[in-house]
Amino acid sequence: MQNSSFAAQAVADGPQTIAPPSFNGMGWLVVTNLAVMTIATLIGIMVIVKLAGDAIQHRRRDTWLSPAWIYRTLGILFACGITLRCGAEAVNLWGWNPHDPIATGMYLTAKRLIDPIAVAFGVTALMTFILSEPGMIEQQRKEPWPVDMWLAWPMVKRMLWLAVLTVAAAAGVVSTR
Numbered sequence: 001m002q003n004s005s006f007a008a009q010a011v012a013d014g015p016q017t018i019a020p021p022s023f024n025g026m027g028w029l030v031v032t033n034l035a036v037m038t039i040a041t042l043i044g045i046m047v048i049v050k051l052a053g054d055a056i057q058h059r060r061r062d063t064w065l066s067p068a069w070i071y072r073t074l075g076i077l078f079a080c081g082i083t084l085r086c087g088a089e090a091v092n093l094w095g096w097n098p099h100d101p102i103a104t105g106m107y108l109t110a111k112r113l114i115d116p117i118a119v120a121f122g123v124t125a126l127m128t129f130i131l132s133e134p135g136m137i138e139q140q141r142k143e144p145w146p147v148d149m150w151l152a153w154p155m156v157k158r159m160l161w162l163a164v165l166t167v168a169a170a171a172g173v174v175s176t177r
Contacts, residue, residue: 008105016098018177027174030093035170037090039163044083046159051075067139070132074125081121088114094173 015021019030051072055062062068088111095107 005105007108008101011098011104011108012101014098018174019093019096031167031170031174034090034093034174035163035167037086037093038166038170040082040086041090042162042166043159044079044086046155046162047079048076048083050155051079067136070128070136074128074132077121077125077128081118081125083118084114084121085118088118 017023017025018027023030023033055069055072055076058068062072092104092107092111095103097104
């Protein structure tokens, strides 16, 4: 708790800004970061839930180290890394309040604690990708082709609507601070 006390003191002693001082008063940049970090977090959660649900549903068919298992694992690992990293930043930006330095200091400290975990997910995904790449490429060169990428279009449309609503919410929050 001492580290968050240190962060809280830094916020209390710093300028009373509507966003972290690193934004240098650029409201459009605050809106952009707030929206992008929130969108990435929500989409990451959607992907994790979908892939985990698919893995449970097909657990008997898609066994350990099958191409489908590897593909889902890569997606879950990358989505976890993005969700944790962007989620911590989104909480920091949504919760930024120089009038409540204790809460803001806790958000900053939590973000610094979560970042290494998020990176570990990303690096694990990259290592899994490299390990599986030769076998996956060989498997993907087998017939039949092509892959119908539009089967998941309804989920992508939900993600895009979520993005539009999040940008509007971010603009509203920043403009009313």
